[in-house]
Amino acid sequence: MTAGTLLIGSTRGDRLDLAATGSWTAEHAQILEPLVDAATKSNSPVKNIALDTAQIEHLDTFGAWLLERALRTWTSQGREARLVGLRDDYRGLFEKVHTGTQKLTPPPPRGNRIISVLETVGMSMAGVGADLVLFAQMIGSLMVAVKRVVLHPSTFRFTSMVNHLERVGWQAVPIILLITVLIGAILAQQGIFHFRKFGADIYVIDMVGVLVLREVGVLIVCIMVAGRSGSSYTAELGAMKMREEVDALRTMGFDPIEVLILPRIMALVIAVPILTFLGSMAAIYGGGMVAWAYGGIEPPVFLSRLREAISIETFQVGMIKAPFMALVIGIVACVEGLQTQGSAESLGEQTTNSVVKSIFLVIVLDGIFAMFFASIGM
Amino acid sequence: MATNGHRETVIRVNDVVVELKGNRILNGVTLDVYRGEILGFVGASGAGKSVLTRTIVGLLPKAAGRIEVFGQDLDQADEDQRRAVERRWGILFQQGALFSSLTAGQNVEFPMREYLDLSDRLTTEMAITKLEMVGLKADVYRKYPSELSGGMIKRVALARALALDPEILFLDEPTSGLDPISAHEFDQLILTLQRTSQMAVFMVTHDLDSLHMICDRIAVLGEGTINAVGNMDVMLASQLPWLKAYFHGARATADRLAKQKIGVA
Numbered sequence: 091m092t093a094g095t096l097l098i099g100s101t102r103g104d105r106l107d108l109a110a111t112g113s114w115t116a117e118h119a120q121i122l123e124p125l126v127d128a129a130t131k132s133n134s135p136v137k138n139i140a141l142d143t144a145q146i147e148h149l150d151t152f153g154a155w156l157l158e159r160a161l162r163t164w165t166s167q168g169r170e171a172r173l174v175g176l177r178d179d180y181r182g183l184f185e186k187v188h189t190g191t192q193k194l195t196p197p198p199p200r201g202n203r204i205i206s207v208l209e210t211v212g213m214s215m216a217g218v219g220a221d222l223v224l225f226a227q228m229i230g231s232l233m234v235a236v237k238r239v240v241l242h243p244s245t246f247r248f249t250s251m252v253n254h255l256e257r258v259g260w261q262a263v264p265i266i267l268l269i270t271v272l273i274g275a276i277l278a279q280q281g282i283f284h285f286r287k288f289g290a291d292i293y294v295i296d297m298v299g300v301l302v303l304r305e306v307g308v309l310i311v312c313i314m315v316a317g318r319s320g321s322s323y324t325a326e327l328g329a330m331k332m333r334e335e336v337d338a339l340r341t342m343g344f345d346p347i348e349v350l351i352l353p354r355i356m357a358l359v360i361a362v363p364i365l366t367f368l369g370s371m372a373a374i375y376g377g378g379m380v381a382w383a384y385g386g387i388e389p390p391v392f393l394s395r396l397r398e399a400i401s402i403e404t405f406q407v408g409m410i411k412a413p414f415m416a417l418v419i420g421i422v423a424c425v426e427g428l429q430t431q432g433s434a435e436s437l438g439e440q441t442t443n444s445v446v447k448s449i450f451l452v453i454v455l456d457g458i459f460a461m462f463f464a465s466i467g468m
Numbered sequence: 469m470a471t472n473g474h475r476e477t478v479i480r481v482n483d484v485v486v487e488l489k490g491n492r493i494l495n496g497v498t499l500d501v502y503r504g505e506i507l508g509f510v511g512a513s514g515a516g517k518s519v520l521t522r523t524i525v526g527l528l529p530k531a532a533g534r535i536e537v538f539g540q541d542l543d544q545a546d547e548d549q550r551r552a553v554e555r556r557w558g559i560l561f562q563q564g565a566l567f568s569s570l571t572a573g574q575n576v577e578f579p580m581r582e583y584l585d586l587s588d589r590l591t592t593e594m595a596i597t598k599l600e601m602v603g604l605k606a607d608v609y610r611k612y613p614s615e616l617s618g619g620m621i622k623r624v625a626l627a628r629a630l631a632l633d634p635e636i637l638f639l640d641e642p643t644s645g646l647d648p649i650s651a652h653e654f655d656q657l658i659l660t661l662q663r664t665s666q667m668a669v670f671m672v673t674h675d676l677d678s679l680h681m682i683c684d685r686i687a688v689l690g691e692g693t694i695n696a697v698g699n700m701d702v703m704l705a706s707q708l709p710w711l712k713a714y715f716h717g718a719r720a721t722a723d724r725l726a727k728q729k730i731g732v733a
Contacts, residue, residue, distance in 0.1 A: 115633065116580075116584055116632055116633050117584070119584065119586055119590060119594075120584065120585050120586055120587075123586070123587060123590050149664075150633035150665060151594070151597060151598065151601065151630075151633055152590075152594060152633065155593060155594060155597050156590075159593070179663065179664060180664060182660045182663060182664045183660075183661075183664035183665070186601050186660060186661075186664075187597055187601070189600070190596065190597050190600035190601070190606075191600065191606055192593060192596050192597070192600075192606055193606050193607075194596065194606045194607065194609055194610070195607055197610065431614055432568065432612075432613065432614025433568035433569055433612060433613065433614050434568045434569060435568060435569040436614075
């Protein structure tokens with residue numbers, strides 16, 4: 091197959107005869123386009139153009155459109171243009187192309203750059219407000235669902251909750267233990283390294299004990315859970331939303347909050363305190379091992395010093411925070427999941443949002459708890 | 469290329485066996501598709517119609533048999549040969565399978581950008597032309613799939629399948645989910661495009677209207693093999709129980725009666 095050509099034919103008075111030959115197909119469109127543009131650019135005084143297509147061997151939509159583009163350009167230049175000798179089997183195709191309008195409404199004009207930056211800032215602030223409203227709505231709907239479940243305990247999706255409990259709790263244990271052991275070990279090593287300079291190595295036990303039980307244990311566990319379980323909640327709910335499963339539930343008279351969200355959040359509220367406990371113990375264990383191996387502090391010394399350094403209150407501070415943080419992670423994950431629109435991109439965006447927002451809120455909440463415990467003297 | 473009489477065979481499926489998770493879905497399917505014909509492919513739900521389509525286009529592995537497209541055995545083809553074949557077919561998936569992160573226009577432009585080296589202007593114009601050819605307004609160009617209705621998604625997906633003016637068009641239930649008027653238009657559209665470009669159309673369908681009005685031949689899949697192949701008269705004359713139920717069942721009869729009333733058939 092040879093590429094098509096547009097032959098400039100004879101000019102008779104104000105009449106121009108052109109002939110198109112060869113293959114007018116997609117492969118050759120790259121070569122054909124400049125030919126067509128050249129043929130339509132001339133500003134000769136011809137008023138009447140006849141484009142002979144009888145010698146076209148192959149024509150597809152690409153070729154047909156290029157011919158059509160030539161005709162349209164000539165017509166817009168105020169000339170009279172027509173095709174002659176179009177083969178019957180190409181006529182349908184050409185007519186298809188001919189009826190196209192190509193009318194595209196122009197995209198909205200881009201405004202001033204400074205204004206658009208300000209607009210983005212404003213929009214994201216409005217987004218924060220909308221998020222708060224959604225968060226509050228979700229707490230409200232959860233409370234309503236809890237009330238219903240308390241009044242009719244048989245409606246609680248116990249199986250579903252146990253299933254989620256296994257996924258977010260049991261299956262998370264190994265990775266949580268591994269990470270918290272490492273964190274405890276690093277804290278102890280850093281502490282010993284610096285405290286040793288002024289002979290206070292033994293106080294490393296106070297630091298590790300208090301820090302892990304009050305703050306680090308619960309924070310690390312919550313960050314892990316937000317990344318591991320919060321994201322999967324968002325993705326699951328988002329995919330269900332995309333496939334109209336959530337709508338299907340609603341039309342069958344089920345409350346998605348009660349069926350999908352309550353069991354998930356309950357599972358988190360139960361799992362996170364347990365994981366926090368395990369994580370804190372593992373971190374202290376890791377710290378103890380490093381204190382022994384690196385700092386030369388024997389385990390009996392470590393334990394007796396630990397007993398003096400921490401009280402039951404230290405432990406309680408960490409554990410009290412855990413269920414609230416679980417609630418925040420669960421609510422953010424579910425709200426974001428239900429905000430998912432139709433596209434795969436949107437699902438990805440919501441999952442990212444879910445993790446970022448829940449980690450942020452967990453840290454904010456931790457700060458609020460720090461102030462609260464300080465003021466009540468814990 | 470292989471020819472049969474004066475007709476060129478574009479797809480040759482020979483004794484193909486497909487097993488999925490130990491279940492034998494296709495058990496020795498043999499089928500030829502000729503250039504310039506519309507082949508309707510019918511069979512009970514779950515008989516393996518989509519499986520055969522997916523096997524031909526290489527999405528599913530086959531346990532035995534041979535598939536030739538344009539005379540090229542796809543198992544023997546190297547990457548370039550495969551790409552050359554893939555450039556010459558277009559596939560319309562059942563759910564459209566539009567890329568949800570691209571606009572309708574970008575979806576149609578995607579194969580053009582990949583395979584052809586065209587100017588941006590021509591690419592855009594061609595995408596709009598294709599969209600208008602399948603009966604959509606040019607404005608759809610900037611819309612995302614999530615903003616489109618089911619029927620529009622089908623049309624955009626057809627426009628994408630047609631983006632490179634393919635020689636074979638695979639359609640997986642193209643008219644399912646369309647209203648009868650749109651389905652009729654869709655059929656006519658496929659017919660027009662097929663007649664102008666001598667494209668071979670391999671159409672999995674349950675739409676009796678499509679089978680009646682645009683299919684040149686019909687192949688029937690049952691129990692893992694092709695039970696019957698032929699034109700509509702052959703199908704109507706067939707004594708196979710499933711075929712009798714299919715073409716003479718309540719739906720088919722109602723369809724014919726309705727057409728007699730409005731004087732179409």
